[in-house]
Amino acid sequence: MSKDGSSSFLTTRLDDFVNWGRKHALWPLPFGTSCCGIEMMATFASEYDIGRFGAEAMRFSPRQSDLLIVAGIVNTKMAPVLRNIYDQMAEPKWVMSMGACASSGGIFNVYSVTQGIDTIIPVDIYVPGCPPSPEGVLHALLRLQEKIQQGDTNFHRREREAKIGGGAQ
Amino acid sequence: MDIRTPVPTIYGDFAKKHMELWRGQGERLKSTFPSAIEEIRWPGESATDVPIFYVSKSQLVEVLRFLKEADGFEYQFLSDLTATDEEVEPRFEVVYQLASFVSGSRIRVKTRVREGERVPTATSVWVGANWPEREVWDMFGVRFEGHPDMRRILMDERWEGHPLRKDYPLRGYQLFPDPMPINVDLLKD
Numbered sequence: 001m002s003k004d005g006s007s008s009f010l011t012t013r014l015d016d017f018v019n020w021g022r023k024h025a026l027w028p029l030p031f032g033t034s035c036c037g038i039e040m041m042a043t044f045a046s047e048y049d050i051g052r053f054g055a056e057a058m059r060f061s062p063r064q065s066d067l068l069i070v071a072g073i074v075n076t077k078m079a080p081v082l083r084n085i086y087d088q089m090a091e092p093k094w095v096m097s098m099g100a101c102a103s104s105g106g107i108f109n110v111y112s113v114t115q116g117i118d119t120i121i122p123v124d125i126y127v128p129g130c131p132p133s134p135e136g137v138l139h140a141l142l143r144l145q146e147k148i149q150q151g152d153t154n155f156h157r158r159e160r161e162a163k164i165g166g167g168a169q
Numbered sequence: 170m171d172i173r174t175p176v177p178t179i180y181g182d183f184a185k186k187h188m189e190l191w192r193g194q195g196e197r198l199k200s201t202f203p204s205a206i207e208e209i210r211w212p213g214e215s216a217t218d219v220p221i222f223y224v225s226k227s228q229l230v231e232v233l234r235f236l237k238e239a240d241g242f243e244y245q246f247l248s249d250l251t252a253t254d255e256e257v258e259p260r261f262e263v264v265y266q267l268a269s270f271v272s273g274s275r276i277r278v279k280t281r282v283r284e285g286e287r288v289p290t291a292t293s294v295w296v297g298a299n300w301p302e303r304e305v306w307d308m309f310g311v312r313f314e315g316h317p318d319m320r321r322i323l324m325d326e327r328w329e330g331h332p333l334r335k336d337y338p339l340r341g342y343q344l345f346p347d348p349m350p351i352n353v354d355l356l357k358d
Contacts, residue, residue: 076324076325076328076342076343076344076345077323077324077325079344079345079346080325080345080346080347083346083347109340110339110340111332111337111338111339111340111341111342111343112323112324112332114342114344115342119344119346120344120346121346
């Protein structure tokens with residue numbers, strides 16, 4: 001901050017500071033629908049301990065969480081539920097698509113399964129694997145933290161939402 | 170191996186154990202409902218493990234009630250209720266899998282339905298037929314006459330078509346992302 005009080009320098013630093021706080025206090029909402037949910041639980045448990053990265057405060061209420069972890073298959077009938085939960089989350093919010101089913105439908109290339117949750121909600125980071133190992137989830141979390149530190153993600157999210165065509169107006 | 174060779178299941182060789190019982194039951198069923206029994210397929214002669222009774226739609230409920238309650242039959246348990254799309258006329262076969270706790274035997278009852286026709290509901294005989302019949306409606310589009318709650322059970326209420334029909338595309342995705350409340354009008358018969 002310069003002596004005359006102009007705040008340009010301060011603003012960027014403040015953003016950095018806020019992002020730094022956000023990335024180290026991601027409160028995940030576990031949306032575990034199948035076996036990926038088990039690996040997610042393992043990630044949260046003491047062996048891998050996601051709490052080392054500040055994301056151990058699991059919240060089952062969408063209004064109290066930042067990070068939606070979609071772990072597992074999302075059937076067509078589950079799609080409106082997922083969309084509803086996403087819309088209920090307060091900004092800023094991020095979405096992790098965990099596993100092949102959530103990312104692309106996986107092996108379930110049939111009428112009853114959504115072909116990736118990015119057809120319903122915008123996704124910030126994908127974790128490959130069937131199911132992904134806990135290390136994979138931790139890796140994705142660290143990449144997401146980098147993303148958050150860089151600023152982002154609202155602008156990009158709006159872009160993605162426009163592609164999907166739905167979303168919070 | 171001939172496809173008609175009876176295959177022993179985990180429950181034992183049904184045909185060896187129950188063939189005499191089934192023959193007697195078939196005779197009695199034919200004499201009780203001469204017009205209702207269209208055809209009987211026996212294990213050993215057709216590709217089946219238990220006898221299949223083809224029953225005409227009009228007397229289906231009477232036959233099912235008779236099979237459940239009459240002495241010597243007592244198939245109290247509706248093990249499964251489903252349908253098949255045969256792609257010929259008549260298009261669908263509704264299948265009732267029955268089991269008896271008295272004799273330990275199982276039989277299969279089928280009724281042939283054309284597209285758009287309705288089958289009398291079996292909920293008056295077995296209350297548990299409610300949800301399987303809803304599933305048959307959902308997956309095959311066969312409606313049941315007199316059913317108390319005839320609406321889709323598995324797919325979204327806004328779904329178009331019936332996914333287990335042979336002409337439904339395998340990847341016929343339909344996506345409903347809006348968290349729209351259930352439309353009551355779509356639930357009406």
